[in-house]
Amino acid sequence: MAQMNLLQAINNALDTVMAENDRAVCFGEDVGHFGGVFRATSGLQDKYGKNRCFNTPLVEQGVIGFANGLAAQGSTPIAEIQFADYIFPAFDQIVNESAKFRYRSGNEFDVGKLTIRTPYGGGIAGGLYHSQSPEAYFAHTPGLKVVVPRNPYQAKGLLLASIRDDNPVVFFEPKRLYRASVGEVPEEDYQLPLGKAEVVQQGSDITLLAWGAQMEIVEKAAELASADGISCEIIDLRTILPWDIETVANSVTKTGRFVVSQEAPLTAGFASEIAATIQQECFLHLEAPIARVCGMDTPYPLALEKEYVADHLKIYEAIKNSMTY
Amino acid sequence: MNTDIYNESPVVHQPAFIDGHSVEIPILKILKQDGSIYENAIMPEIDQELATKTYKTLAFHRVLDERMVAAQRQGRISFYMAALGEEAASVGGAAGLKDQDMIMAQYREQGALMFRGFSLENFMNQMFSNEQDLGKGRQMPIHYGSNELNYMTISSPLGTQIPQAAGYAYGQKMQGLDAVTICYFGEGAASEGDFHAGLNMAAVHQSPVIFFCRNNGYAISTPSDEQYMGNGIASRGVGYGMKTLRIDGNDILAVIAAVQLAREYAVKEGKPVLIEAMSYRLGAHSTSDDPSGYRTREEEAKWQEHDPILRMKNWMLAQGWWDEAQETTLFEKLRDEVLAAVKVSEKIDKPPVEDLITDVYDQAPPLLQSQFEQLKEHIKKYPDAYPFTAGRIK
Numbered sequence: 001m002a003q004m005n006l007l008q009a010i011n012n013a014l015d016t017v018m019a020e021n022d023r024a025v026c027f028g029e030d031v032g033h034f035g036g037v038f039r040a041t042s043g044l045q046d047k048y049g050k051n052r053c054f055n056t057p058l059v060e061q062g063v064i065g066f067a068n069g070l071a072a073q074g075s076t077p078i079a080e081i082q083f084a085d086y087i088f089p090a091f092d093q094i095v096n097e098s099a100k101f102r103y104r105s106g107n108e109f110d111v112g113k114l115t116i117r118t119p120y121g122g123g124i125a126g127g128l129y130h131s132q133s134p135e136a137y138f139a140h141t142p143g144l145k146v147v148v149p150r151n152p153y154q155a156k157g158l159l160l161a162s163i164r165d166d167n168p169v170v171f172f173e174p175k176r177l178y179r180a181s182v183g184e185v186p187e188e189d190y191q192l193p194l195g196k197a198e199v200v201q202q203g204s205d206i207t208l209l210a211w212g213a214q215m216e217i218v219e220k221a222a223e224l225a226s227a228d229g230i231s232c233e234i235i236d237l238r239t240i241l242p243w244d245i246e247t248v249a250n251s252v253t254k255t256g257r258f259v260v261s262q263e264a265p266l267t268a269g270f271a272s273e274i275a276a277t278i279q280q281e282c283f284l285h286l287e288a289p290i291a292r293v294c295g296m297d298t299p300y301p302l303a304l305e306k307e308y309v310a311d312h313l314k315i316y317e318a319i320k321n322s323m324t325y
Numbered sequence: 326m327n328t329d330i331y332n333e334s335p336v337v338h339q340p341a342f343i344d345g346h347s348v349e350i351p352i353l354k355i356l357k358q359d360g361s362i363y364e365n366a367i368m369p370e371i372d373q374e375l376a377t378k379t380y381k382t383l384a385f386h387r388v389l390d391e392r393m394v395a396a397q398r399q400g401r402i403s404f405y406m407a408a409l410g411e412e413a414a415s416v417g418g419a420a421g422l423k424d425q426d427m428i429m430a431q432y433r434e435q436g437a438l439m440f441r442g443f444s445l446e447n448f449m450n451q452m453f454s455n456e457q458d459l460g461k462g463r464q465m466p467i468h469y470g471s472n473e474l475n476y477m478t479i480s481s482p483l484g485t486q487i488p489q490a491a492g493y494a495y496g497q498k499m500q501g502l503d504a505v506t507i508c509y510f511g512e513g514a515a516s517e518g519d520f521h522a523g524l525n526m527a528a529v530h531q532s533p534v535i536f537f538c539r540n541n542g543y544a545i546s547t548p549s550d551e552q553y554m555g556n557g558i559a560s561r562g563v564g565y566g567m568k569t570l571r572i573d574g575n576d577i578l579a580v581i582a583a584v585q586l587a588r589e590y591a592v593k594e595g596k597p598v599l600i601e602a603m604s605y606r607l608g609a610h611s612t613s614d615d616p617s618g619y620r621t622r623e624e625e626a627k628w629q630e631h632d633p634i635l636r637m638k639n640w641m642l643a644q645g646w647w648d649e650a651q652e653t654t655l656f657e658k659l660r661d662e663v664l665a666a667v668k669v670s671e672k673i674d675k676p677p678v679e680d681l682i683t684d685v686y687d688q689a690p691p692l693l694q695s696q697f698e699q700l701k702e703h704i705k706k707y708p709d710a711y712p713f714t715a716g717r718i719k
Contacts, residue, residue: 061519069429093485096480103685
C-alpha cells in the first residue's frame, strides 16, 4: 500500500497497463512530455517512448477517431479528452462509431479495447466550460460503458478494469478530487468490477445514491442526518452504464426511502433514469417519493457556484423531507 | 516549429496575397479511351493475370449494380447504391494493394471488396438482411464488411472512417507490419470535420494511410463547385504537408499506378499520401435519388464517353488479352448468376430474434437480457404481429 492522490492512482494504473501490454498507447492534447494539464500521464513518455505516449493536435474528433481505428486494429488506445466539457466535437465518433462498431458489423470488428479518460465536474471555479458532468449523454447510448470513480483506490481498480474490459468505456475522472482525495492504494495490480455498485455505509432508514465527487457530499449530508438519529445507507453507483439496479433496489426495498444526487442538471439527468426504475422495482416498499438532488437546470455558473450545486445541505434537507413525508 | 517558418520564409516588404489557386496540380493519365497508352507513360506493375482479374471484377461490378438497381425498383430490396462510371477507383485501388492492407471505405467502393473475393452470396445476403448476412441484418443494403478480407464494415455517417484510418494505420506501423490502410471518401465527405481531423492526425503522427478521394462531381444533388472553392481536394494535401497526387479516376492504369506508388511510399517512409481521383457519378446517388432534377443529360452524356470499363476493355483487346466472344460469355454468365443468387437470398430467413441483443456489448448486460425476456413473452402473446420471429422463439 502507498498513499496516493487520485491523479497518482490514475497514473499508476496507466503505468501498470503500459508495462504489461506493449500495444497500450496513451495520447491526447498535452499528454506527452508535459504529462497532461493535470499530470495524469506524467512520466509515461519518458518510460515508454514517444510512439506510445504522445501529444495530439487539438482536435477531439480526431483523437477519438484515431483511437477507434487503433482499437479496431487490435491496439489498446487510452485516449484523454482534456476536459469533459470539450468531448462534444468527438460525440459523433463516440456515439455513432465506438458504441456501434461491434453491433453494426455483426462482430466482424470491434473497438472493445478503447478507453476514453476525461476529467469532469465542478468545484474548481471553472465556470461553464471546465465544470460539466456530461455522463447522461453517454448513458443514453447502448454499446458504451460509463464509469466514475470516487477516490484513488476506486480510480486505479476501476480504470484497470475499464482498460481491460472488452467494450469501449468512457471513464469520467472527478477533477476536483485529483489532488484533494488521498488514500491507501495497493501498488500491485488489482481490478474492481464494472457494472457493480458498492454499499459504502450500511443504514436502515434511507438510501442515498451518488457517484464520483458527489459521494463525499452525500457522506457529509449523512453525517448531519446521523446527528438527528437518521441511519443512512450510502451507495456509490460506480458504473453509470450498465448500472447495478439490483444493489440499489435491494437497499431501497430495505429502507423504503431514496435520495439520489448528481452534479449535473436535474432534467433528464441519470438520476431521473434511476428514479424511474427504482419506483417501478420498489413501488410497494416506498414510504416517500424518490428525491433527486441535482444541479439546477442552468449552464454551470461561476460566481454563484455555491448556490447552484447540489451541496450537503440540500441533500440533508431532502433526507429530512423524506423522513417526515 | 514556427520558429523555422519565422526565420526561413522568404521576406517581402509589401503585402501580397498568395492566390488560393496558386498551387498547380497535374492530373496523371496513362490509358486513353481508345485503349492506347499515352506517350512516355510509365505503366503500373500489371501482367495478364492481374489485368484479367481486374477487368472481370469491373464487369461483375457493373452487372451487380444494374441488376440490384432493378431489384430495388421491383421492391425486392429496400435500397441500393451503384457506382456507375467510377468503378475504376475502387477496383483499381484494391488491385494496387496487397491483401493484408486494410480497406476503410465510404459506401460506394464495393468494387474493392469484389476484387478481394467477397462472394456473390455474401453481397446478396447483406442486401437482403437475411440470417446469413455477416452483419446479421443490422445495416441497410451495401453496408458490407469482412474481417477475413480486411474490409472494414461500412458506417453511414460520412467521413468517420478518415481519422479512424489514421489510427488503424498507426497501429499497423507500430507492429512493424508490411501493411497500409487505404481510406476512401468522396469530395463531399471531405467537407466534414473528420476529414481535417484525419488528415492532420495522419500527417502529424506519420500513419501509413492512402487517403483516396473519389471526386465524382456530386454529393447527392450538390455539385462540387458548391462544395469547395479551392483547387479540388488535392490542394489540401499540400496544406497538411502530405505527398499528393491527382489522377484520372476513370483510367484504371492510372489508379493502379498511383496506389502502387503510394503504397510503396507509405510502407517505406511510414507516412500518408493523398490521392484525388477525378471522376463522375454517372448514376443516381442512391435508388432514393433522381439526378434529372439537378443536372442535364448532356452533362451525363459527356462523361459516358469516359466509361472506365470500356476504356479498360479497349486496352485488353489491344493487348490480345481479351476478345468479344469472351466479353459476351462473361456478361451473360454474370447476369445469370446474379439473378439466380437474388432468388436464393431473398428466400433465406431473417436473422433470429436473439440477434437483437447480441454484439451491443461483448455480453448482454442484465437489464438488456430482461428486456429481451419481456420481448419474447410479448411476441408469444401476439405471434401474428411478428411473423419473422414468432415461430422461432425458444
